Structure formats: C-alpha cells, structure tokens
Amino acid sequence: MYRFISSRSKFLSSKSSVSTVSLCNHLSNSTNSADNKSQSNPSTSLPKLSGSSYQTQNLNGSPYFRRFNQNLSFLASKSGCNWFPSSGYLPNCGISDGNRSIIRCFSVEPERESIEYDVVIVGAGPAGLSAAIRLKQLCQEKGADLSVCVVEKGAEVGAHIISGNVFEPRALDELLPQWKQEQAPISVPASSDKFWFLTKDRAYSLPSPFDNRGNYVISLSQLVRWMGVKAEEFGVEIYPGFAASEILYGANNSVIGIGTNDMGIAKDGSKKENFQRGVELKGRLTLFAEGCRGSLSEKIIKKYQLREKVNAQHQTYALGIKEVWEIDESKHNPGAILHTLGWPLDKKTYGGSFLYHMKDRQVSIGLVVALNYRNPYLSPYEEFQKLKHHPAIKPILEGGTVIQYGARTLNEGGIQSIPYPVFPGGAIIGCSAGFINVPKIKGTHTAMKSGMLAAEAAFGALHEGSNLELYWETLRNSWIWEELYKARNYRPAFEHGLIPGMAISALEHYILKGKSPFTLKHGKPDHEATDVAQLHSPIEYPKPDGVFSFDVPTSLHRSNTNHEHDQPAHLRLRDPKIPELVNLPEYAGPESRYCPARVYEYVPNEKSQLKLQINAQNCLHCKACDIKDPKQNIEWTVPEGGGGPGYSVM
Numbered sequence: 225m226y227r228f229i230s231s232r233s234k235f236l237s238s239k240s241s242v243s244t245v246s247l248c249n250h251l252s253n254s255t256n257s258a259d260n261k262s263q264s265n266p267s268t269s270l271p272k273l274s275g276s277s278y279q280t281q282n283l284n285g286s287p288y289f290r291r292f293n294q295n296l297s298f299l300a301s302k303s304g305c306n307w308f309p310s311s312g313y314l315p316n317c318g319i320s321d322g323n324r325s326i327i328r329c330f331s332v333e334p335e336r337e338s339i340e341y342d343v344v345i346v347g348a349g350p351a352g353l354s355a356a357i358r359l360k361q362l363c364q365e366k367g368a369d370l371s372v373c374v375v376e377k378g379a380e381v382g383a384h385i386i387s388g389n390v391f392e393p394r395a396l397d398e399l400l401p402q403w404k405q406e407q408a409p410i411s412v413p414a415s416s417d418k419f420w421f422l423t424k425d426r427a428y429s430l431p432s433p434f435d436n437r438g439n440y441v442i443s444l445s446q447l448v449r450w451m452g453v454k455a456e457e458f459g460v461e462i463y464p465g466f467a468a469s470e471i472l473y474g475a476n477n478s479v480i481g482i483g484t485n486d487m488g489i490a491k492d493g494s495k496k497e498n499f500q501r502g503v504e505l506k507g508r509l510t511l512f513a514e515g516c517r518g519s520l521s522e523k524i525i526k527k528y529q530l531r532e533k534v535n536a537q538h539q540t541y542a543l544g545i546k547e548v549w550e551i552d553e554s555k556h557n558p559g560a561i562l563h564t565l566g567w568p569l570d571k572k573t574y575g576g577s578f579l580y581h582m583k584d585r586q587v588s589i590g591l592v593v594a595l596n597y598r599n600p601y602l603s604p605y606e607e608f609q610k611l612k613h614h615p616a617i618k619p620i621l622e623g624g625t626v627i628q629y630g631a632r633t634l635n636e637g638g639i640q641s642i643p644y645p646v647f648p649g650g651a652i653i654g655c656s657a658g659f660i661n662v663p664k665i666k667g668t669h670t671a672m673k674s675g676m677l678a679a680e681a682a683f684g685a686l687h688e689g690s691n692l693e694l695y696w697e698t699l700r701n702s703w704i705w706e707e708l709y710k711a712r713n714y715r716p717a718f719e720h721g722l723i724p725g726m727a728i729s730a731l732e733h734y735i736l737k738g739k740s741p742f743t744l745k746h747g748k749p750d751h752e753a754t755d756v757a758q759l760h761s762p763i764e765y766p767k768p769d770g771v772f773s774f775d776v777p778t779s780l781h782r783s784n785t786n787h788e789h790d791q792p793a794h795l796r797l798r799d800p801k802i803p804e805l806v807n808l809p810e811y812a813g814p815e816s817r818y819c820p821a822r823v824y825e826y827v828p829n830e831k832s833q834l835k836l837q838i839n840a841q842n843c844l845h846c847k848a849c850d851i852k853d854p855k856q857n858i859e860w861t862v863p864e865g866g867g868g869p870g871y872s873v874m
C-alpha cells in the first residue's frame with residue numbers, strides 16, 4: 225500500500241495529500257471501523273465487506289488465495305502441465321519446489337494491492353464529485369459511515385476538464401446551497417445573449433433562443449477543482465493520477481470495482497525500473513463518471529446491453545475545440561454570451577461556435593462540430609482556425625493572446641440515446657450516460673444532478689436496504705428528464721440540413737415548446753455517416769497566420785499535454801491493416817484531420833508507401849477517434865495515470 229501511495233504521490237496536489245494521510249490513518253484504524261460498518265448495514269443483497277472497508281487486502285495471505293493456490297498446484301500436477309500464465313495476483317504462491325518454472329513465473333510479478341470501499345467512483349468531473357459529496361452528506365444526515373473514493377486520470381482534479389462554460393447553477397444550488405459564501409469560482413453572471421448567423425463576410429443577428437438569465441460564465445476546470453476540495457472536506461478520498469483501466473467482475477457477473485493500470489511499462493511491454501503494479505479498488509457499488517464516451521462505461525453499456533434494455537438509440541456526438549484568450553480591456557464585457565450558426569461549416573454539417581466573456585479579460589472561444597459530418601476532408605481544427613478570421617469575430621480577439629487550447633467530445637443524443645443507467649454492482653452517471661441538453665448547450669447541471677440522484681439511490685441500497693434501480697426511477701421523475709424531453713426534437717431536426725433544422729427547431733422551441741406529438745430519430749451513427757472520399761473534393765485550408773490561427777504543435781503546447789513517451793500505445797488498432805487498406809484509399813485518411821492533436825499521420829516508409837503513424841503522446845483525450853473512425857477500428861484506452869492535458873482555465 226505504501227508503494228502505491230509513494231509512487232503516485234508526485235501527482236497528488238497539496239489538497240490530495242490530505243487524502244493520502246487519511247488513507248494511512250484508515251488503514252491503521254481498520255478493525256474498529258469494520259465493526260461499526262457491519263452494524264450500520266442492513267442491506268442483504270449487496271456484498272458485505274470482510275473486515276474493514278479501508279483495509280488493505282493482502283490477497284496472497286487471504287484464505288481465498290491459499291485455496292486458489294492449492295487448487296492451482298493440484299491442477300498442475302493433475303494435468304502434467306508445468307506452466308501457468310502469470311496473472312500478477314499470485315506472487316510466491318507456494319507451488320511445489322519440484323516445479324521451478326511455475327515458481328519463477330509467479331515470483332517475479334509483484335502482487336496487486338487491493339483496497340475496499342463502499343463506493344468507488346471513476347472520474348472526478350462534475351458528475352463524479354457531486355455523487356461523492358451527496359453520499360457523504362447523506363452519511364452526515366443519517367449518521368452512517370460509508371467510505372467513498374474517486375479515481376481521476378488527470379494529474380490533478382480539473383486537469384482534464386474542458387467545457388464552455390455557461391453554468392446553470394440549479395444542481396449546485398441543491399447540492400451546496402452555500403456555494404457563494406464558500407467562494408466557489410462562480411463570479412461572472414451572464415449579462416447578455418447574442419445569436420448570429422454567419423456567412424463568410426457577414427454576421428446576421430437573430431433572436432436568441434437562449435435565456436441565460438441567472439446563469440454564470442465560468443471555467444469548469446476551476447469549478448471542479450473547488451468541488452474536489454469540498455469533497456475532501458466531506459471525507460471523500462480522491463486519487464488524481466490514477467486511471468481506471470479495467471472493470472473487476474465478481475460472482476454473478478456483477479461489477480465489484482476497478483483496476484488501475486500498471487505504471488512503468490515500456491513500449492515493448494518490458495518492465496522499466498519504476499515499474500509498479502496497478503491497484504484494485506473494490507466497491508460494494510461502483511459509479512462510472514468518465515464523461516463523454518467513457519472507455520469503461522462503453523464496455524459496461526455493451527456488456528449489459530443497457531441501450532437495448534430501454535430501446536435507446538445509439539449515442540451521437542460532437543467535437544468541441546476551444547481556446548481561452550486574454551483580450552484587450554476595452555473589448556472585454558464580462559458575462560456577454562455569443563453563439564453562432566453557419567459559416568465556417570457547410571450547410572450539411574451541424575455545429576456552431578461560442579464566445580463567452582469570463583473574468584479577468586478572458587474569453588472562451590470555441591467551435592462545436594457534430595461528428596456525423598460527411599466530408600472526410602473536413603478538419604474541425606482548421607474550421608476553428610478559420611472562424612477566428614471572420615470579420616465579426618477577429619476584432620474581438622485583435623491585440624489579445626491565447627492562454628490555453630483544448631478539445632473534447634460532447635454527446636448530443638439527448639433523451640433518445642440514454643441507456644438504462646444501472647447494472648449489477650453500480651451505475652453510470654453524467655455524460656458517460658449522456659444528459660446534455662443540446663439546445664441549451666449545457667450538460668454540467670444535468671451531470672451533477674444525475675450524480676446526486678445516483679448517490680441517493682446508492683446510499684439507500686447500501687444503508688437502508690433499498691435498491692440501486694431507484695436511480696432510474698428518480699431520474700425519470702427529475703427535472704433532468706423534463707428538460708431533455710422538451711429538447712428531444714431539436715438535434716435530430718438538423719439531420720435534414722441547416723435550414724430545415726433551424727425551421728423545425730424554431731417551431732419546437734417557440735410554438736410547440738416540446739409538446740409535439742412525435743419524437744424524431746437520429747440518423748446513422750457518426751462513424752457510418754462519413755462518405756467515401758471520391759464523393760467530395762479536398763478542402764484547401766489557409767495557412768495559419770500565427771496571430772489568430774495557429775498550427776497544431778503551437779496549440780498542443782498550450783494544452784500542456786504530456787504523456788510518458790515510453791509506454792504501450794493507449795490508442796489501439798483492432799486491425800492494424802485497416803488504416804492502409806480502408807481508411808486511406810477509401811476515406812483519404814480522415815483520422816489525420818478529425819484528430820485535433822495530430823496524433824494520426826500518414827507518413828511514407830522506405831518504399832514511399834504511406835503508413836499510419838500514431839503520435840500517442842499528443843493525445844488530448846477528446847475521444848473523437850474512438851467515435852469517428854469509419855470502421856470503429858480505433859480503441860481509446862487509458863494511458864498511464866497522470867498523462868494527458870493539463871487544463872487550468874478551461
């Protein structure tokens with residue numbers, strides 16, 4: 225356990241080290257807390273903790289493992305087999321001395337530590353932290369003692385959080401009503417709402433469908449950092465720098481926690497000097513709060529057929545690319561909100577831009593491009609660069625400087641695409657399930673509320689003998705459902721192009737107000753929507769001027785992205801031949817354009833044949849490749865914990 229703490233401590237922020245200390249204390253106090261816990265837990269359907277929820281489990285010494293080891297030697301002797309693959313769970317497992325190869329095989333692999341909690345939460349975003357805080361609040365209110373931990377792949381809480389963000393405080397008002405007195409970084413009230421339709425040279429002002437009165441312009445990355453501190457004050461243990469890479473399954477096929485990935489493995493699979501085994505974090509319940517296209521959440525959705533369970537459609541996505549600028553004081557108008565539709569995107573591509581005036585002369589400017597775009601030559605990154613040269617946008621930025629760059633996908637499927645969010649052993653919350661209200665372009669408040677509802681159901685299941693399935697019921701009776709239902713036809717209306725989409729959505733918004741007697745369906749999944757290249761012509765994008773537009777390396781530098789170079793690729797090709805056999809000849813290599821970090825490049829080999837090169841260390845964790853690859857051949861997995869972007873004002 226101490227190895228586990230010390231090896232990752234370089235990633236822990238000063239606040240997080242509070243957790244580390246408390247974890248050590250918990251370890252030494254484990255026996256007492258176990259007694260309390262067993263009394264306060266009348267639920268019979270959920271696994272009980274053997275010993276303390278805080279106790280480090282030495283698996284090698286446990287009765288289960290002694291039995292397993294005996295079984296293994298028995299099997300080896302029976303089958304005449306003298307080799308078993310090393311799982312890493314069985315160091316020095318006591319197989320007879322006569323069988324040296326088995327001993328050698330098992331003894332080199334350090335054991336994987338295992339820690340038990342009542343609730344394990346994957347992802348310290350708005351959803352995960354709201355769930356953690358709500359659980360601890362309920363413990364305080366009802367005199368219970370549940371252990372809650374949150375793992376976060378970013379080097380610190382907030383480092384991977386990127387959003388607009390116009391923040392609707394509805395969920396925060398419910399969760400932490402004292403947020404104003406407690407110095408939450410929410411200080412710029414929305415002051416105006418503008419909506420423009422852009423052509424190449426003009427901006428036409430339209431009546432704004434947005435009503436942001438009572439909302440705030442914030443940096444979500446900063447709000448989440450503040451929430452992390454609040455969560456720790458409530459007693460939540462947060463582990464930044466830990467990427468959940470594996471789902472742990474128990475008896476009856478239920479989820480019993482997660483495993484974090486090993487550290488210190490070289491590209492070629494060998495162990496480096498700093499090699500450390502990952503850890504198992506076992507939870508009586510596990511909540512997945514990984515945000516849009518969560519790598520483990522997607523596995524859970526597939527395994528338990530959670531979409532099929534409620535006849536949900538596939539999820540649809542967009543890619544948001546954003547910069548934060550510091551602009552001239554005279555042009556800065558705190559709280560001013562601008563949204564645009566139209567140029568630079570073509571009429572068949574859904575998307576739009578945003579420009580929000582934050583505090584301290586900062587503006588957040590971004591372009592959101594729906595990933596069901598057809599033209600494989602389209603580059604969302606280059607479209608964003610073009611946007612900043614528009615005659616109505618450029619003057620706002622003139623004289624300013626870029627502070628940060630980043631990109632992230634968001635889900636746009638709305639109520640049609642929400643899977644059943646409960647599975648044996650846990651639930652999915654926030655954008656991993658997909659609660660963004662597309663016409664509002666907001667998902668923070670719904671992500672938070674879903675986390676709170678799941679926490680309430682989890683508390684009921686663990687402490688009061690009720691059932692986690694209540695989460696689904698309370699979700700459908702909550703304001704999340706009400707607003708997503710009203711918004712349901714907005715996004716699919718744009719399947720028919722920009723102008724019909726604007727007409728139908730205006731009708732829905734101003735006249736029918738969500739009461740239309742039908743629910744429109746989404747079109748093809750995003751990866752199927754890409755046309756073959758021969759139906760389109762290459763798009764010539766202008767060269768960056770270095771003032772308003774920038775090349776990818778310059779932008780990447782501003783994202784503070786950093787990965788250990790010598791580690792196995794976290795971007796995996798299911799079939800390594802598909803890029804050269806399909807993507808390049810049929811789709812003109814779209815991954816080299818949709819990736820906002822130029823991770824994918826086709827470069828000539830010694831025979832002058834173009835081969836895909838993956839620069840995984842540039843990855844911004846946006847997940848676009850996992851979504852848009854035409855053959856779904858790219859699998860995004862977590863890299864070593866702590867790798868990835870380092871956002872601070874996004």
Ligand SMILES: Cc1cc2nc3c(=O)[nH]c(=O)nc-3n(C[C@H](O)[C@H](O)[C@H](O)COP(=O)(O)OP(=O)(O)OC[C@H]3O[C@@H](n4cnc5c(N)ncnc54)[C@H](O)[C@@H]3O)c2cc1C
Nearest residue numbers: 347349350351377387388390468515544654655666667668
């Ligand atoms: C460009 C853009 C603009 C937006 N604008 C707005 C807006 O103006 N207003 C608004 O309300 N909403 C907006 N949204 C949506 C909003 O950002 C999301 O709805 C919200 O962030 C979802 O919260 P979440 O907690 O579900 O996920 P996230 O915010 O994505 O947080 C997930 C966290 O989990 C971590 N994680 C993921 N996988 C793992 C793993 N396996 N192991 C460990 N950690 C993991 C991630 O690093 C991250 O910290 C915008 C989104 C984008 C992309």
Ligand code: SF4
Nearest residue numbers: 819843844846847849
């Ligand atoms: S490799 Fe994939 S996840 Fe990483 S930045 Fe590129 S598109 Fe996004």
